[in-house]
Amino acid sequence: MRIGLDVGGTKTDALAIDESGVVTARARLATGWGSDAVVQTVLDAVAALTGEGGIDRASVRSVGIGMPGQVEPGTARVVHAVNLGVAELDLAAVVGPALGVPVRVENDVKAAALGAYVLHGGVGTTGYLNLGTGIAAGIVRGGELWRGARGTAGEVGHISVDPHGPLCRCGQFGCIEAFAGGGAIAERWARPGALPVRDVFDAADAGDPAAIALRSGLARGVAAAVRVLVLTADVDAVVLGGGVTALGDRLMADVSAELAASAAASPFMRSLHLEERVELLPAGSPAAALGAALIGDVRDTELDGAAALTSS
Amino acid sequence: MRIGLDVGGTKTDALAIDESGVVTARARLATGWGSDAVVQTVLDAVAALTGEGGIDRASVRSVGIGMPGQVEPGTARVVHAVNLGVAELDLAAVVGPALGVPVRVENDVKAAALGAYVLHGGVGTTGYLNLGTGIAAGIVRGGELWRGARGTAGEVGHISVDPHGPLCRCGQFGCIEAFAGGGAIAERWARPGALPVRDVFDAADAGDPAAIALRSGLARGVAAAVRVLVLTADVDAVVLGGGVTALGDRLMADVSAELAASAAASPFMRSLHLEERVELLPAGSPAAALGAALIGDVRDTELDGAAALTSS
Numbered sequence: 108m109r110i111g112l113d114v115g116g117t118k119t120d121a122l123a124i125d126e127s128g129v130v131t132a133r134a135r136l137a138t139g140w141g142s143d144a145v146v147q148t149v150l151d152a153v154a155a156l157t158g159e160g161g162i163d164r165a166s167v168r169s170v171g172i173g174m175p176g177q178v179e180p181g182t183a184r185v186v187h188a189v190n191l192g193v194a195e196l197d198l199a200a201v202v203g204p205a206l207g208v209p210v211r212v213e214n215d216v217k218a219a220a221l222g223a224y225v226l227h228g229g230v231g232t233t234g235y236l237n238l239g240t241g242i243a244a245g246i247v248r249g250g251e252l253w254r255g256a257r258g259t260a261g262e263v264g265h266i267s268v269d270p271h272g273p274l275c276r277c278g279q280f281g282c283i284e285a286f287a288g289g290g291a292i293a294e295r296w297a298r299p300g301a302l303p304v305r306d307v308f309d310a311a312d313a314g315d316p317a318a319i320a321l322r323s324g325l326a327r328g329v330a331a332a333v334r335v336l337v338l339t340a341d342v343d344a345v346v347l348g349g350g351v352t353a354l355g356d357r358l359m360a361d362v363s364a365e366l367a368a369s370a371a372a373s374p375f376m377r378s379l380h381l382e383e384r385v386e387l388l389p390a391g392s393p394a395a396a397l398g399a400a401l402i403g404d405v406r407d408t409e410l411d412g413a414a415a416l417t418s419s
Numbered sequence: 420m421r422i423g424l425d426v427g428g429t430k431t432d433a434l435a436i437d438e439s440g441v442v443t444a445r446a447r448l449a450t451g452w453g454s455d456a457v458v459q460t461v462l463d464a465v466a467a468l469t470g471e472g473g474i475d476r477a478s479v480r481s482v483g484i485g486m487p488g489q490v491e492p493g494t495a496r497v498v499h500a501v502n503l504g505v506a507e508l509d510l511a512a513v514v515g516p517a518l519g520v521p522v523r524v525e526n527d528v529k530a531a532a533l534g535a536y537v538l539h540g541g542v543g544t545t546g547y548l549n550l551g552t553g554i555a556a557g558i559v560r561g562g563e564l565w566r567g568a569r570g571t572a573g574e575v576g577h578i579s580v581d582p583h584g585p586l587c588r589c590g591q592f593g594c595i596e597a598f599a600g601g602g603a604i605a606e607r608w609a610r611p612g613a614l615p616v617r618d619v620f621d622a623a624d625a626g627d628p629a630a631i632a633l634r635s636g637l638a639r640g641v642a643a644a645v646r647v648l649v650l651t652a653d654v655d656a657v658v659l660g661g662g663v664t665a666l667g668d669r670l671m672a673d674v675s676a677e678l679a680a681s682a683a684a685s686p687f688m689r690s691l692h693l694e695e696r697v698e699l700l701p702a703g704s705p706a707a708a709l710g711a712a713l714i715g716d717v718r719d720t721e722l723d724g725a726a727a728l729t730s731s
Contacts, residue, residue: 231568232567232568244651246651246652253652253653254653255544255652255653255654256543256544256653256654256655257653257655258653259649259650259653259691260651260652260653261651261653262650262651262653263650263651265650265685265687265688266578266580266643266646266647266650266651267580267643267646268578268579268580268581268582269580269581269582269583270580270581271581271583275685277685277686277687277688278684278685278686278687278688279681279684279685279687279688331578331579334578334579335578335647335651336651337571338571338574338575338577338578339556339558339572339573339574339575339578339647339648339651339652340558340565340567340572340651340652341565341566341567341568341569341570341571341572341573341574342567342568343568343569369591372590372591373577373587373589373590373591374589374590375577375589375590375591376577376589376590376591379571
């Protein structure tokens with residue numbers, strides 16, 4: 108049995124998969140704030156799976172943890188997990204002894220990319236595009252996560268696609284994230300509300316010009332990221348996930364229209380069939396927790412066998 | 420002994436490497452026009468290496484050929500090699516029997532990417548950015564060429580980086596290739612001359628405003644492609660090659676200035692150290708022929724061993 112956790116800014120998603128990759132237990136709980144509370148959340152999540160979840164503690168052979176923030180390559184050290192109030196934390200060193208099994212940590216978007224690859228059928232090359240406060244991607248081919256040289260693989264959010272576009276918090280103008288990041292949209296919308304991107308869509312539906320511009324920028328940014336992933340890494344499919352994808356078809360309709368417009372203008376773009384290659388991760392899909400479970404004790408290159416076996 | 424050919428629009432570069440990957444013979448000849456003449460060029464190039472080149476014909480165990488145009492995955496069929504007057508040609512089927520050794524064919528940019536990786540030291544992840552009539556890239560990690568799902572990996576030239584930029588021949592506006600492709604620059608310069616990009620640089624040095632704008636667009640396009648390769652695939656280094664790089668330091672100075680400007684504006688871009696990660700393939704470097712020789716009879720995943728052994 109392998110356990111996977113997706114430790115998010117507000118909630119932690121936990122699951123256990125058996126040797127065939129089938130999900131056998133799942134739990135959700137609130138994430139604590141700060142290093143100590145995050146450690147406690149991890150321990151509580153494992154306890155929930157082995158308690159109410161009915162998983163035999165002795166059968167657990169690894170715990171994989173997906174977290175926002177930078178994970179230093181080859182280590183379990185997380186740095187700059189600002190959404191969790193964690194400046195620096197070596198989770199494996201802290202929770203490993205308490206759990207008594209190997210603990211591995213991965214950036215949450217990379218974990219979700221691996222989970223999305225498996226959920227997408229576990230074949231070929233998949234690009235996972237996370238639409239949350241920021242924009243980032245993960246690329247998986249043949250079950251192997253593309254890690255790159257220095258940890259910036261998939262940072263497509265900071266590719267500028269318009270020198271006259273909005274200023275990005277990174278300092279450049281017209282970054283994909285400045286158009287399509289939930290944080291950037293909320294900042295430019297600048298009105299109170301718990302779900303600012305949804306508010307923007309509602310206001311756009313009601314005819315608000317500022318909201319229409321923001322909504323169209325979001326679609327433009329997502330479409331640009333899709334093109335970057337296909338034209339650089341030639342992924343079979345781009346799977347969209349992350350908080351903003353809760354908008355579902357409302358988001359997809361705009362993104363499809365944007366891709367259709369570039370296909371109409373360009374025979375080359377048309378030949379790529381981008382519209383058919385973009386899909387939404389189903390709502391509530393445990394991609395990041397699943398990917399974390401797989402990362403927990405399997406080397407990336409060994410994932411092929413587990414690829415097609417997962418259900419939820 | 421393995422032979423590699425780079426069959427270009429005007430010239431064909433041929434070399435032989437020994438079992439350690441050391442270049443032992445080299446020849447250059449004019450490329451014929453049309454399928455029959457291209458086949459003859461290939462036979463002549465091999466004859467030059469085994470004749471004047473002093474290579475024992477019996478020691479040749481494979482021939483790899485890099486060519487412009489699309490090479491169908493897993494085959495030696497080249498289609499749309501417009502610069503060679505070739506609509507469709509199965510080179511292995513035609514020249515294989517005459518040469519009596521296995522013949523493999525690869526797109527010339529992909530072959531050059533593999534050669535550039537080896538020339539760059541044969542470790543880590545290398546992006547090769549070809550600046551010619553068009554713009555295309557190849558990504559090599561651990562000796563393996565990233566092939567992607569459908570043959571468009573590395574087509575970064577058709578990523579739009581400015582919706583108000585020049586119309587690209589692909590139908591989109593502001594593609595990297597519309598800014599930085601030698602063909603697009605020549606078309607917009609629209610004055611006679613055998614080396615239009617060099618003419619643009621000379622005119623820009625003399626203060627011509629149109630030439631200054633074209634030169635700055637070239638640097639902007641190249642810098643954008645470098646950012647795309649680093650932010651998507653996180654390559655250690657971007658090696659620039661192709662005809663336009665004959666401009667050498669004149670080109671590099673502009674590209675470096677462009678990268679420095681974005682580093683000055685953005686702490687995130689600064690953290691990537693892009694200026695230090697870009698380099699020029701040395702003039703006359705046989706990257707594509709070398710890569711073709713390696714592709715000739717070694718499976719991609721077997722290249723690691725050959726990586727550090729090549730000299731010229």
